[in-house]
Amino acid sequence: MPDKIIGFSKLSRVDKINWISKNFLNNSNEFENILNKYLNDDNKIQSLHNSFSENSISNFYLPYSVSPNFLINNNNYCIPLVTEESSVVAALANSSKFWYDRGGFKSKVLLNTKSGQIHFKYNGNIENLQEFVNKNEDELIKSTDKLTKRMKQRGGGIKKIELINMSKKLVSYFQLNVSFLTIDSMGANFINSCLEKISKTFQELINNSDQFKESEKKIEIIMSILSNYTPECIVESSVECKIDELGSVGKMSSNEFAIKFKTAFDIANIDINRAVTHNKGIMNGIDAVLISTGNDFRAVEAGIHAFASRTGNYKSLSECSIIDNIFRIKLKIPLSIGTVGGITDIHPMVKLSLKLLKTPTSNDLMNIICSVGLAQNYAAVKSLVTTGIQKGHMKMHLINILNKQNATQDQINKAEEYFKDKDINNQSVSNFLDQH
Ligand code: MEV
Numbered sequence: 001m002p003d004k005i006i007g008f009s010k011l012s013r014v015d016k017i018n019w020i021s022k023n024f025l026n027n028s029n030e031f032e033n034i035l036n037k038y039l040n041d042d043n044k045i046q047s048l049h050n051s052f053s054e055n056s057i058s059n060f061y062l063p064y065s066v067s068p069n070f071l072i073n074n075n076n077y078c079i080p081l082v083t084e085e086s087s088v089v090a091a092l093a094n095s096s097k098f099w100y101d102r103g104g105f106k107s108k109v110l111l112n113t114k115s116g117q118i119h120f121k122y123n124g125n126i127e128n129l130q131e132f133v134n135k136n137e138d139e140l141i142k143s144t145d146k147l148t149k150r151m152k153q154r155g156g157g158i159k160k161i162e163l164i165n166m167s168k169k170l171v172s173y174f175q176l177n178v179s180f181l182t183i184d185s186m187g188a189n190f191i192n193s194c195l196e197k198i199s200k201t202f203q204e205l206i207n208n209s210d211q212f213k214e215s216e217k218k219i220e221i222i223m224s225i226l227s228n229y230t231p232e233c234i235v236e237s238s239v240e241c242k243i244d245e246l247g248s249v250g251k252m253s254s255n256e257f258a259i260k261f262k263t264a265f266d267i268a269n270i271d272i273n274r275a276v277t278h279n280k281g282i283m284n285g286i287d288a289v290l291i292s293t294g295n296d297f298r299a300v301e302a303g304i305h306a307f308a309s310r311t312g313n314y315k316s317l318s319e320c321s322i323i324d325n326i327f328r329i330k331l332k333i334p335l336s337i338g339t340v341g342g343i344t345d346i347h348p349m350v351k352l353s354l355k356l357l358k359t360p361t362s363n364d365l366m367n368i369i370c371s372v373g374l375a376q377n378y379a380a381v382k383s384l385v386t387t388g389i390q391k392g393h394m395k396m397h398l399i400n401i402l403n404k405q406n407a408t409q410d411q412i413n414k415a416e417e418y419f420k421d422k423d424i425n426n427q428s429v430s431n432f433l434d435q436h
Pocket of ligand 1: 281
């Protein structure tokens with residue numbers, strides 16, 4: 001076992017690599033060779049990437065893909081997607097092309113308030129505290145004026161501060177719940193700075209107040225932090241068409257397909273085993289756009305899964321209805337994202353993605369991301385209730401093997417047809433290439 005190292009972050013890149021090779025990789029050169037292959041030739045770009053994270057010693061590539069023909073609120077988008085999962089983009093491209101001819105996706109931001117909490121302990125009269133918060137709400141908000149000036153100019157800022165009594169769940173525990181509008185930024189830094197300022201002012205105002213007994217003044221601030229649960233920052237997307245416009249699917253009539261498809265959605269609504277996987281299919285699309293646009297996918301994932309359990313049972317995020325011969329699917333999710341700030345202004349690929357999406361506002365991007373999630377969900381469930389999911393996966397597996405064996409585009413096209421009902425492995429593909 002290697003000794004504990006002190007001051008690792010202060011070592012040069014080469015020394016870090018040598019230390020790792022010596023202690024974990026038998027001094028092999030392979031580690032350094034591979035890391036070096038993934039460095040960018042352009043020094044400026046490389047230093048930019050180094051600056052994103054501590055102890056960065058190379059870059060980690062993921063494919064940057066695009067999916068064209070995405071009609072959302074009558075705008076035709078070409079969506080940038082970063083994902084390593086082989087069939088995600090192909091499935092999405094099929095789904096968006098299909099819905100393009102049926103009116104495309106309709107999407108609306110329903111709410112866009114975010115929140116953060118100051119968590120504190122208080123031992124004293126609750127009515128007194130409530131009265132104090134009501135009386136000082138404006139003063140608390142005012143104390144953030146310097147921080148909120150620019151956000152207010154853009155139409156955002158702090159909406160309100162409320163006292164939440166949580167002392168029945170945890171002794172002496174209260175919150176100041178602060179609501180924010182952050183316009184086109186995700187606003188994490190903004191919200192956290194405001195919360196820290198408000199918590200200081202709160203403590204000072206209480207100390208200077210004659211409304212409290214000395215013992216009551218000893219509030220203890222536990223922490224001040226934004227919440228990644230954003231049930232008041234919500235977007236909803238849907239697509240619909242007449243049942244016969246779904247067309248026949250394999251051996252199924254459009255009506256049989258619609259009913260089977262809806263049953264799959266209904267199962268995801270009542271069974272957690274299916275709901276989690278159903279929602280994972282939605283997140284395949286959502287995460288890919290979040291990453292390509294420089295958004296915090298961990299925050300969004302956490303918030304969305306909490307939202308899926310808001311009734312006390314984890315459920316599917318999307319719904320399917322068949323009413324008066326109209327087949328409709330709908331996805332409603334909380335989404336706290338940004339199109340300015342963070343790495344959106346710095347990372348060249350992120351800037352490119354946002355340009356490709358016609359420089360969206362954060363509401364536009366919410367509509368795009370939710371629609372992509374729904375399109376991905378349609379594609380996944382469609383293949384599950386028809387051909388099964390392996391067909392698409394096997395096609396990508398085939399293409400991977402063909403590419404490794406340096407097949408031409410003509411051979412790839414022929415192989416796709418040939419392998420529709422045959423075993424795909426290195427040997428069978430190699431035999432096929434010998435003959436074609
Ligand atoms: C695989 O990444 C995603 C699916 O499992 C989603 C689903 O089951 O709905 C195909």
